[in-house]
Amino acid sequence: MNVGDVKSYDNTSWFYTDTVKDHFFNPRNLVKKDNEIEVKDFNGIGSVGSPACGDQMSVWLKIDKNETIKECRWRCFGCASAIASTSMLSVIVTENDGMKIEDAMKIKPQDINKRLDGLPTRKFHCSVLGDKALRAAINDYFRRTGQNDRMVIEGAKIIDKILKITDKDIEEAVLDGADTFEKVQQKTKVGIKDKTCIPEVEQLIRFYKEKYFG
Amino acid sequence: MEIYLDHAATTYVDERVKESMDKYFSDEYGNPGSFNTVGLRAKNAMDESRETISKILNCTPQEIIFTGSGTESINLAIKGFVRANKSKGNHIITQKTEHEAVLETCHYLEKEEGLKVTYLDVDEFGLIKLDELEKEITKETILVSIMYANNEIGTVQNIKEISEICKKHKIKFHTDACQAAGYLDINVQNLGIDLMSLNGSKLYGPKGIGLLYVKKGTMLKPIIHGGGQEFGLRSGTENIPYIVGFAKALEIAQREKDVEVMRLINLRDYLINNVLENIPKTFLNGHPSSRLPNNANITFLDVEGEAIMLMMNEYGICASSGSACTSKSLDPSHVILAIGLPYEAAHGSIRFTLGKKTTKEGIDKLLKVLPGIIEYLRQVSPVNLSLKDMGK
Known part of the structure; x- marks a missing residue:
């Protein structure tokens, strides 16, 4: 069965725009099978989210010498909005011979949303993970090419001022199962040198635990 | 198709139900509270429906309070009971997989009125453990509210055994039977319950109609005040076509x-x-x-x-x-x-x-x-x- 051939049984019941629907049923640049791509051909790989939060995205990038994205492949665990957003993102960064990574890093969820002709307001948050995964993949490219100074940890706030540990690091640690301050410290080394941050770290752990594990 | x-989520209205309701919109439009023949005919239709339902539930007509939804019935049962029985205690027991109508009502009473609520865990199948229920009962406990069947996973609780425990400890028992009514035994004598919430929209009746069974001797305070309809427990002009449709829907459900x-x-x-x-x-x-x-x-x-x-x-x-x-x-x-x-x-x-x-x-x-x-x-x-x- 080719799911992409499905025609709506009536034309009134769809919740999303035609563009969202199109990208949901016919996603572009999707990695369909495990053996479909050779990981070694890709020089920027990023993954964000987790199935526990309802969304997880993986992005594989092929970036050439001119720092242009030649290929953007992906996979996504998520709702229709998340799948369509990631598909559209992969189109945006590869169309017209590819986008410079400088420009790709500036893509905002709003840009994807616009190209999808709009997601319903309460689904907008579902489009946020795609560009995060893209940036994670670009950061991975910087890491591989020894340009660590160009890595952008965006949106992250430094909590431990000595070891430069961010709230995102703490979020990741909690998602990995560290549910006490001691366990988070084991994983991240947070608060070992900068003791002043400990109360804030404890607060963040409570926040993320509540957020992800109720 | x-x-x-x-x-x-909800059911379509059975054609026979729709038909039974039809004349009560524009032909028999009376207010059962009016002392005139138009009102009297409406009152008769309402009384008949109440009678029909009371036979199905095996209770008296006076034990049935019509409401606007299952959610309203649940609110009346829990808020109404807790407020009327404050002097007896300040603790109720429910469980974690209840419908939001129960959970949010309990959260509200905890926050605004200082009620203590125990939310029992369920096992991997969604059943509460009876020994845990019994363990949580204190001198302060006045009410247990456990749903008959779960709306999401369909698990049916041991209502009879729960009611035995409640009886033993002289605690009143409410059950949300909205999902169960079309399929399970809703004979309140068999079940041994004190309060039971039902609605029309899950059993091929109209939406916007519910009822609360209130066993005689169970003290409640109204949550909606006004003209004193429904034995003073639910003011507001009675929704005759929906009451008639609800009774018809329950009748058909029982028969079939x-x-x-x-x-x-x-x-x-x-x-x-x-x-x-x-x-x-x-x-x-x-x-x-x-x-x-x-x-x-x-x-x-x-x-x-x-x-x-x-x-x-x-x-x-x-x-x-x-x-x-x-x-x-x-x-x-x-x-x-x-x-x-x-x-x-x-x-x-x-x-x-x-x-x-x-x-x-x-x-x-x-x-x-x-x-x-x-x-x-x-x-x-x-x-x-x-x-x-x-x-x-």
Whole structure:
């Protein structure tokens, strides 16, 4: 069965725009099978989210010498909005011979949303993970090419001022199962040198635990 | 033509119900509180309906309070009882997989009126443990509220045994029977309950009508004040056409229950067995046998429920999901979490609820398209969980 051939049984019941629907049923640049791509051909790989939060995205990038994205492949665990957003993102960064990574890093969820002709307001948050995964993949490219100074940890706030540990690091640690301050410290080394941050770290752990594990 | 597998959300109104209601809109429009012949005819229709329902529930007509919904009945039962019995105690017991109507009412009373509430855990099938219930009872406990059958996973609680425990400790017992009424025994004498909430919209009656059974001697305070209708417990002009329709719907449900329940169980098990056999990495949520005849709740690993629902919707199949993406709160189903499954299992759970118009052909159509939908979404997904991760 080719799911992409499905025609709506009536034309009134769809919740999303035609563009969202199109990208949901016919996603572009999707990695369909495990053996479909050779990981070694890709020089920027990023993954964000987790199935526990309802969304997880993986992005594989092929970036050439001119720092242009030649290929953007992906996979996504998520709702229709998340799948369509990631598909559209992969189109945006590869169309017209590819986008410079400088420009790709500036893509905002709003840009994807616009190209999808709009997601319903309460689904907008579902489009946020795609560009995060893209940036994670670009950061991975910087890491591989020894340009660590160009890595952008965006949106992250430094909590431990000595070891430069961010709230995102703490979020990741909690998602990995560290549910006490001691366990988070084991994983991240947070608060070992900068003791002043400990109360804030404890607060963040409570926040993320509540957020992800109720 | 849609294949509607969302009967736990609501049902269509039975044609016979619609017909019974018809004349009470414009022909017999009276207010039963009016002392004139038009009003009297309306009152007679209401009394007859109350009589009909009282026979089905095996109670007296005076023990039935009509309300505007199942949610309102539950609010009246819990708020009304707690407020009227403050002098006896300040503690009630409920459980974690209740409908929001119960949970949010309890949260409200905790926050605003200082009520103490115990939320019992459930086991992996969604059943409360009777010994735990008994352990939580204190001198302060005045009410136990445990749903008859769960709206998401269909688990049917041991209502009779719970009521035995309540009787032993002289505590009143309320049950939310909204999902159960069309399929299970709702004879209040058999069940031994004090308060029971029902509504019309789950049993092929109209939406916007509910009732609360209040056993004689159970003290309640009204939550809606006004002209003193419904024995002073629910003011507001009675909704005659809906009351008539509700009575008719209950009457039909009782009469046709035995045959329909057997038919639905067969269809339900056909659906469950085929899905679990033909689609890998799936499992049933809820109790294998103590479950509603029309409920199949299945988790599909590695895929997200909203995406499955929208794909099915394209084929004209309507179901619902415990996924966060389909809820207003953006949290996944509290019921799936309460039976001990991780978040990722809640996101991939789909509820199929069958009903009168469900046929084997409809289920066959679902079974034909579902494997392809799941296979496709698994190709899109980077996640690869195993049944072992879920303790299955």
